Amino acid sequence: MMNQHAVLFDFDFTLADSTLGAVACVNYALDEMALPRAEPKAIRATIGLGLAATLASLTGLTAPALANTFSRNFVKQADRSMVELTSVFPEVAQTIEQLKSAGIRAGIVSTKFRYRIERILARDGLLDGFDIIVGGEDVANHKPDPEGLLKALDKLGVRTNDSLYIGDHPVDAQAAAAAKIPFAAVLTGTAVRKDFEPWPARMFLDSLRDLMPLPNLDRR
Numbered sequence: 001m002m003n004q005h006a007v008l009f010d011f012d013f014t015l016a017d018s019t020l021g022a023v024a025c026v027n028y029a030l031d032e033m034a035l036p037r038a039e040p041k042a043i044r045a046t047i048g049l050g051l052a053a054t055l056a057s058l059t060g061l062t063a064p065a066l067a068n069t070f071s072r073n074f075v076k077q078a079d080r081s082m083v084e085l086t087s088v089f090p091e092v093a094q095t096i097e098q099l100k101s102a103g104i105r106a107g108i109v110s111t112k113f114r115y116r117i118e119r120i121l122a123r124d125g126l127l128d129g130f131d132i133i134v135g136g137e138d139v140a141n142h143k144p145d146p147e148g149l150l151k152a153l154d155k156l157g158v159r160t161n162d163s164l165y166i167g168d169h170p171v172d173a174q175a176a177a178a179a180k181i182p183f184a185a186v187l188t189g190t191a192v193r194k195d196f197e198p199w200p201a202r203m204f205l206d207s208l209r210d211l212m213p214l215p216n217l218d219r220r
Contacts, residue, residue: 075113146181166186186207
């Protein structure tokens with residue numbers, strides 16, 4: 001019997017551009033805390049990190065109470081505006097169709113809340129293309145911890161060496177390495193090739209248009 005295969009994706013900057021939403025939500029949260037606003041470029045560089053790590057990166061503040069306040073305010077504004085301010089990359093629909101045609105399952109593992117990812121994909125008619133979505137509310141430990149990736153593969157019934165994780169940020173590469181899942185870096189975010197040097201990458205993609213045909217997922 002042939003083994004199941006799966007490709008798991010990060011979401012922000014891998015499947016979609018959420019820059020406008022992230023800038024709006026981060027600066028709303030900072031405003032509510034009477035902290036200086038951050039520059040869009042600095043915020044863009046934090047997309048893909050958890051909210052506590054985002055606050056630490058932008059302000060140097062690491063106290064759990066402050067991180068909780070920042071996160072609460074970010075989520076409040078994100079519930080109002082993130083969906084409409086996020087654009088799914090145009091190549092995603094074809095990529096998912098190609099995977100399905102090849103009998104490969106597709107999933108998402110992201111620090112972004114699952115319910116928000118589902119709303120964005122449903123808006124664009126893409127939700128049914130994914131077999132599983134593991135979001136920030138579904139795990140106790142966010143990337144670079146491998147919990148989300150391992151949870152997704154467990155639910156899909158797919159072995160680590162029969163899978164591939166695609167992400168745009170070094171934190172995605174770290175998580176894949178920790179989970180012992182092959183990794184592909186897509187250069188549609190803020191990271192460049194040299195940022196991934198500490199972690200092995202099966203391939204580098206200028207965009208998801210370059211994904212197919214896939215390498216043999218069984219190959220180590």
